[in-house]
Amino acid sequence: MSVIVGAYEAMPYLVRCLESVESQTMAHRIEVIAVDDGSTDGTGAYLEKFAASTAIPTKVVRQANSGGPSGPRNVGIALARGRYVFFLDADDYLGPEALERMVAMADRAGTDVVLGKVEGVNRGAPSSMWGRTAERVDVYNSKVIYTLSAQKLFRRELIERLGLRFDEGMRTGEDALFTMAAYLRGGGVSVISDYTCYYLVGRDDGKHVTKSGDHTMRFEAVGALMKLIADIVPPGAKRDRLMVRPFTVGLLQQFPPGFMKQPEEVQRQKMELAAPLMRRYWGPGVARLIKVSERLRLECVALGRFDLLRDVLVFVRDGTRPEVVHRGRDRTPYLAFPHFGEKGSGLKDASFEVTVPDWIGRPGLESIHPPKVVRQRRSPARRVARRVRARIRRTGLTRAWARAGGRTAKAAAASATASRPTGPMA
Known part of the structure; x- marks a missing residue:
């Protein structure tokens, strides 16, 4: 298999990164393709030193800075010869059995993508998708869509068959497009949750690549991911479930409670950038899969109503506890956030309805659940009539x-x- 390491200003983190590759239990079955993307801190020289001393076949490419991780990864793909490809960031490192376990999983399950459990070091890491190890998961009903970074095992035949490459014109979110396309167009996804395969390192100098990019780039990345989903998956419940990801882990992040403190020009730009995405991809099917406090913010953005958004954000920022209002025969719960029941606001009652497990007050303080749909048994008379x-x-x-x-x-x-x-x- 091929391990692709794209490196830019990676010292001293690169040392442990490459040590973890040499320590792999299947080191005798891998090759390393390392691309120095115009570093000035000795990264390139260390890569060449490693290549000269290691028993692992290693190719080193030194190139002018390309401006992002996509270029080095694409160079690595072009040179890779293994059955599988793994993208390893030069800041991070692998668990000793990581590659062996992932390759064995892909071979056993016949899947094209394998996710190995990720653990954060001096930073947070995704966690919701590591509930259990599974040879094959349903992308539409699992949490794997909440980890779209490139640090996964990919079958190289899939990459070449689909012509998958990282978009070098994007400065953020390029890995989400690559990974989502592999999820949706590949031959299945596996998850390893019982062994930490990947250690995601937070740099002390704060230069981690995911922190780069202004809000304009982030809107571009969210829009590109939404378009990809819409191009591959027809309208319906499956598309709605996938769209929850870019709306919540993407667009919603541009409208946090701190949005109120941002310059007015930035606020105006964000509302304008969000408007076409809301018109094109937002709808009741997506909205009902999102918690009320988050859904309301997006509904306000969809309406283009900064005044409503401000009231909701202040309410959330202050930690105000919404009243729970029950209506109808099934006692459907609604959360009375600002403008609940106001006909002139443009917000419908459905915007306030609890449709997925939710909470009020601090997380875990009080759980609120939508009513269970109980399928009623037919009466004897109705059964006779049916017969x-x-x-x-x-x-x-x-x-x-x-x-x-x-x-x-x-x-x-x-x-x-x-x-x-x-x-x-x-």
Whole structure:
């Protein structure tokens, strides 16, 4: 398999990164392709030193700075010869059995993408998708869409068949497009949750690549991901479930409570940048999959109502506890955030309805759940009527009913039965 390491100003983190590659239990079955993207801190020289001393076949490419991680990764893809490709950031490192476990999983399950459990070091890391190890998950109903970084095992045949490459014109979010396309167009996704495969390191100098990019670039990345989903998945419940990801981990992050402190020009730009995305991709199907406090912010943005958004953000910022209002025969819960029930606001009552497990006050303080949909059993009379209707379709009972002059269903059914021929068909 091929381990692709894109490196820019990576010292001293690169040392542990490459040590973790040499320590792999399947080191004898891998190659390393390391691309120095115009570093000035000795990264390139260290890569060449590593290549000269390691027993692992290593190719080193030194190039002018490309401005982002996409260029080095694409160079690595072009040079890779392994059955599988793993993208390893030069700041991070692997667990000793990581590659062996991931390759074994892909071979056993026949999947094209394998996610290995990630643990943060001096920083946070995604956690919701590591509930259990699974040879094959349903992308539409699992949490894997909440980890779209490139640090995963990909079958190289998939990459070449689809012509997958990282968009070098994007400065952030390029890995989300690559990974989501592999999820949706590949032959399956596996998850390893019982072993930490990848250690995601927070740099002391704060130069981690995911922190780069202004809000304009981030809107561009969110829009590109939404378009990719819409291009691959037809309208419906599956698309709605996928769209929750860019709306919540993407667009919503541009409208936090601190939005109120941003310069007015930035606030105006963000509302303008969000408007076409809301018109094109937002709808009731997506909205009902999101918690009320988050949904309301997006609904305000969709309406272009800064005044409503301000009131909701202040309410959230202050930690105000919304009243829980129950309505209807099934006692459907609504959360009375600002403008609940105000007809002139433009916000519908559905915007305030609890449709997914939610909470009020601090997280975990009080859980609120939508009413369970209980499928009622048919009454005996309704079951009899249903059987009679089925028998009508099966035996031509309608004609028998007419001949019987409107007698009871039981008598008509008996008449129809008696009138059918009993001998062999001609």
